[in-house]
Amino acid sequence: MAADSTRPVRIAGASGSVSDRRHAVSMFAANCGDDKVDVIVGDWMSEANMTARGVMKIEASSNISTSKSGDTFAFGDAGAAYEPTFIEAIEPALSDIEKHGIKVAVNAGASDTEKLAKVMTDLIKSKSLSLKVAWVSGDEVFPAVQKAHAEKRSKFENVSTGAVLDNWEFTPIYAQAYLGGLGIAAAFAKGADIVVCGRVSDASPVIGAAVWWHGWSRDQIAELANAFVAGHLIECSNYVCGGNFTGFKSLESKGWHDIGYPIAEISRAGQVVITKSKSGGGEVSTQTCSSQLLYEIQGPWYFNSDVTAVLDGLWFEQLGTDRVALRGVRGELPPPTTKVGLTARGGYQAEVHWFLTGLDIQDKARMLEAQIRHALRDWSDKFTKFEFTLNGTAGENASNQNAATVDFRVFVQAREEKDIAAARFLRPNIDGMMQGYPGSTIHLDVRQGFPKPIYEYYVTLLPQADVQHKVHLWDGQEIEISPPPQTKTYPAQQPSEPEATGVASTDFGQTVKGPLGWIVHARSGDKGSNANVGFWVRHRDEWEWLRSLLSVKTIQRLLEDEYRGKKIDRFELPNMYAVHFLLHDHLDRGVSCSSSYDFLGKNVAEYLRSKHVDLPLKFLNRGKL
Known part of the structure; x- marks a missing residue:
């Protein structure tokens, strides 16, 4: 055709x-x-x-x-x-x-x-x-990366963390542009x-x-x-x-x-x-x-x-x-570089899950964690990551048992497979059930408790002329x-405004406390270990409120325990009634080796939409999303 x-x-x-x-x-x-x-x-x-x-x-x-x-x-x-x-x-x-x-x-x-x-x-x-x-x-550009690195033509800075390749604790074996x-x-x-x-x-x-x-x-x-x-x-x-x-x-x-x-x-x-x-x-x-x-x-x-x-x-x-x-x-010239992902063997990981139900969830979790740490004490120094997370909330006076049950996750990573082999991780977890908390129950599908390989991913830039x-x-x-004949070098830091300037009005009338997501749409995702999250509203008058509300400091406050002191960029898209944030190094090393449930970063937005803020009543009267 x-x-x-x-x-x-x-x-x-x-x-x-x-x-x-x-x-x-x-x-x-x-x-x-x-x-x-x-x-x-x-x-x-x-x-x-x-x-x-x-x-x-x-x-x-x-x-x-x-x-x-x-x-x-x-x-x-x-x-x-x-x-x-x-x-x-x-x-x-x-x-x-x-x-x-x-x-x-x-x-x-x-x-x-x-x-x-x-x-x-x-x-x-x-x-x-x-x-x-x-x-x-x-x-497939691994030889080009190796050559440029050996010739010291680039430090190969990680675009998410700013770290340089020489300081990466893993050995790259493959690279793809x-x-x-x-x-x-x-x-x-x-x-x-x-x-x-x-x-x-x-x-x-x-x-x-x-x-x-x-x-x-x-x-x-x-x-x-x-x-x-x-x-x-x-x-x-x-x-x-x-x-x-x-x-x-x-x-x-x-x-x-x-x-x-x-x-x-x-x-x-x-x-x-x-x-x-x-x-x-x-x-x-x-x-x-x-x-x-x-x-x-x-x-x-x-x-x-x-x-x-x-x-x-x-x-x-x-x-x-x-x-x-x-x-x-609007269009501008392309950059002289292109994105490259370096792959390395990251070791191995495994996890087990316990179920805690009803009353005293926090105390049950503390008892379980203490028992597991004690059982693994002789080799846990070999773990590169050893995490206990309590996931979910037990409903008060719940109408069924599942609604009163939460998941307790034990997660480990190690460089060597033998250090989290079943005898050193899964078996000691199972062994503790008889001495456990009231209702002590481990998930019987123990396949995740066996080591599986994980891979580290390092995102950097390579000159297009090397491709x-x-x-x-x-x-x-x-x-x-051929590479583009004309390029433009851009600053490493994207334009960023920590807060709104020139807000048309700061008086949006009577407010009521409620989830941000009653009024505001949002979407998030992973970019390496960075998380990007954008918020937008449907109407012009809501936009002035949104941009005045969502500063970098507000996002830090709404993240609460999830905020770990890393940089956050902010910019506005006024014609879309949107505010966008880039949470630098917010995710745990990316999807291929993350310890997070939210390994794709897609639920950062959903978490933030659930947080309570002061919502103008006149906007709520239009109906909740």
């Missing part, structure tokens, strides 16, 4: 992670006659499987087996260093993809993109189809139908599709910036259609049992409209778009290898049912993608 740049390209977002439902690719392809899409994009990669697949590749090349404790990742084929769940998603769609001339670009190659391309080629051949597969390389979208565009221009990538940025497939479709050049910064933001709006699939949305209760009548998937329409001038598939429930509204946008960003400057988007003037306009226009994005970005075609041809 030749691109028709006289009309907007319609790009469908079919997967946001390895945990996504796997029917969307085939749904978009099968319905293309009635619900036209030109390109299907999807992301199957995250920090969790990127680290696991990276270690898997290193171990395979070194003939080192993974831990006998079990597979390194719960999904897919343990022997493949690409993400095999992508095959499950695309296999039933291939005939319709060829029939309708749909292009496909995905992040699914993980640490073996070439192998995934071969598997796809063989699969297509077995179906007697003629689809052409290209693959993108250059994301986040590439831009121009390799994908070049592959499509050469006739590729399916482009598989190992690790391009989440938005790069959309950038690549739009560049190819409209024939944009690298200096069309405004158009690239809009495509970049559009990419982040649809790359998490259902999120922009109502998934993970604090207004979820309004979606019950709109089919919340089966939230639909998004489509970005991008014109030749870079104008963006977000809509959704005709099938599936949920909605696309200014509110769901705000939720997804605030989840993704870390400040007013939003960086990609191809472009920088400036967001402080951004807003959304509802054009009609399930149609929202993106407005106010060998290439496209590999089905006929053996290679296309080199």
Whole structure:
């Protein structure tokens, strides 16, 4: 299919992670006659499987087996260093993809993109189809990192913590860069139908599709910036259609049992409209778009290898049912560097869970902790993390026993597997049950009590000039993608305002104490060990109240025990009625080795929305969220 740049390209977002439902690719392809899409994009990669697949590749090349404790990742084929769940998603769609001339670009190659391309080629051949597969390389950059480090050209500062690589207590074994979208565009221009990538940025497939479709050049910064933001709006699939949305209760009548998937329409001038598939429930509204946008960003400057988007003037306009226009994005030159994730073996972890019910919960927890510490005293000095957490609240005068029960978690990590082997952790926990607190009960599913490997992830920056970005075609041809000819160096610190200035009014009338979330939407997520959280309201007069309320000091106060003295950045998006915060190093080292229940950072927002503040009664009278 030749691109028709006289009309907007319609790009469908079919997967946001390895945990996504796997029917969307085939749904978009099968319905293309009635619900036209030109390109299907999807992301199957995250920090969790990127680290696991990276270690898997290193171990395979070194003939080192993974831990006998079990597979390194719960999904897919343990022997493949690409993400095999992508095959499950695309296999039933291939005939319709060829029939309708749909292009496909995905992040699914993980640490073996070439192998995934071969598997796809063989699969297509077995179906007697003629689809052409290209693959993108250059994301595997460990040699480049080692060379730059040895030559002392960079300290490789951690973008979350500010630490330097020399002081990292772990030994990196693998590194993967986040590439831009121009390799994908070049592959499509050469006739590729399916482009598989190992690790391009989440938005790069959309950038690549739009560049190819409209024939944009690298200096069309405004158009690239809009495509970049559009990419982040649809790359998490259902999120922009109502998934993970604090207004979820309004979606019950709109089919919340089966939230639909998004489509970005991008014109030749870079104008963006977000809509959704005709099938599936949920909605696309200014509110769901705000939720997804605030989840993704870390400040007013939003960086990609191809472009920088400036967001402080951004807003959304509802054009009609399930149609929202993106407005106010400005483009700047890309930075000279790109994000790189370094992987290291982090050791092992295990945990057990106890159930405490009814009265005296705190005292029961103190007794249990004392007994466990005593039982593990001879080897607990080998633990790198040893935590006891009481999770939940026992309801007072509860109507059933479950409502009066809380979870007590014992969590350990160690560098060596033997130091938390069953005999040194799980067995001593079980042994103490007969001397325990009233109602002493350990969870009988003890599988989490056996050691499993964990991986550390260190996020830093590498010059784009050090990346060998290439496209590999089905006929053996290679296309080199050069780094951007013009870049701009940005300060390490994003613009930040600790509190609002020039508030129109500080008198918002009579107030009542209640949860912030009665009036305020919020969304949060992980960026390495950082947590980003954005808050927004629906009405202009509520915005003045929100921005005057939510200062850095207020967030510190609302976090209470969760605030650990780390830096917090704040900036406002006045056209969205939103305030965004970046909580530096708030999470425990990221998803692949976190001790937190909230390892993805998605519940930071939900916790803060539950905190009580003074709410203007006139806003509450409009109805609670």
